[in-house]
Amino acid sequence: MRDILEIFQGFTGSGFFTILYLLTLLYLWTAEKNPTFRSIFVYGASIIQILFFLPVFFYGYQLLDKGTYYRILWILPMTITIAYATVKILGRYPIGSIVIGAVMIVVCGQCVYNNVYISPAENVYHIPQEAIDVCDIIMPEENEERVKGVFPDDLIHFVRQYTDRINMAYGRDYLAPDWIYGDHPIRKVMNQEEIRISELVRLATEEKCQYIILEKKKKIVGDFERLKVFKIGETTNYDIYRNYQVDIENIK
Numbered sequence: 001m002r003d004i005l006e007i008f009q010g011f012t013g014s015g016f017f018t019i020l021y022l023l024t025l026l027y028l029w030t031a032e033k034n035p036t037f038r039s040i041f042v043y044g045a046s047i048i049q050i051l052f053f054l055p056v057f058f059y060g061y062q063l064l065d066k067g068t069y070y071r072i073l074w075i076l077p078m079t080i081t082i083a084y085a086t087v088k089i090l091g092r093y094p095i096g097s098i099v100i101g102a103v104m105i106v107v108c109g110q111c112v113y114n115n116v117y118i119s120p121a122e123n124v125y126h127i128p129q130e131a132i133d134v135c136d137i138i139m140p141e142e143n144e145e146r147v148k149g150v151f152p153d154d155l156i157h158f159v160r161q162y163t164d165r166i167n168m169a170y171g172r173d174y175l176a177p178d179w180i181y182g183d184h185p186i187r188k189v190m191n192q193e194e195i196r197i198s199e200l201v202r203l204a205t206e207e208k209c210q211y212i213i214l215e216k217k218k219k220i221v222g223d224f225e226r227l228k229v230f231k232i233g234e235t236t237n238y239d240i241y242r243n244y245q246v247d248i249e250n251i252k
Contacts, residue, residue: 016108021078024085131158137233138211145249149211169207197222205245212241
């Protein structure tokens with residue numbers, strides 16, 4: 001039960017939004033008469049919450065997919081329930097609802113621009129421009145098949161958001177320590193303080209990677225050119241290398 005409570009606490013954050021949801025759910029239990037809406041907002045949501053806190057359901061879920069139990073709470077229609085209940089209350093008590101609603105927004109809300117993960121968009125893709133610059137350098141020509149590259153962790157999340165013509169030796173699955181994949185052999189080399197070129201190129205070639213992208217701050221040991229790997233471009237923080245041991249196939 002302790003594990004379930006920890007997951008629930010991690011999901012709820014400050015708890016204000018969850019408290020607001022539970023209050024509106026309680027209101028709909030007594031005020032909502034439409035059977036369809038009761039099934040969606042009241043009965044279904046209540047069953048999900050009961051199942052979430054049942055230890056037997058928790059352990060059964062863990063056997064199937066460990067580490068993602070919090071996603072059960074994603075099914076709860078929290079936002080729409082709050083909005084729907086608020087409109088109903090507003091219709092019955094317009095003045096009081098506006099005042100209480102304004103106070104709750106101030107108390108429960110926060111300025112999103114103060115979040116460390118929020119920053120002004122650099123482009124229409126809303127991803128770092130440098131990730132786009134790296135991809136543009138290694139993007140296959142129109143008559144070429146997809147290419148494959150080895151990317152540092154900082155770029156992993158953005159490549160697929162920009163293009164589907166570039167494959168990666170490993171994806172974000174290997175960045176989550178709680179997932180079952182473990183660590184990828186190439187990623188182990190990429191994250192070492194000193195990157196041994198011979199080992200990196202050998203693994204990249206085995207994975208059929210035509211490109212290797214390295215952070216400039218990394219210290220490398222060995223000679224790229226001796227292994228038929230040549231630098232073809234760079235950005236502010238990354239060097240881009242072409243591994244000529246792996247050919248790029250033409251579209252047939």
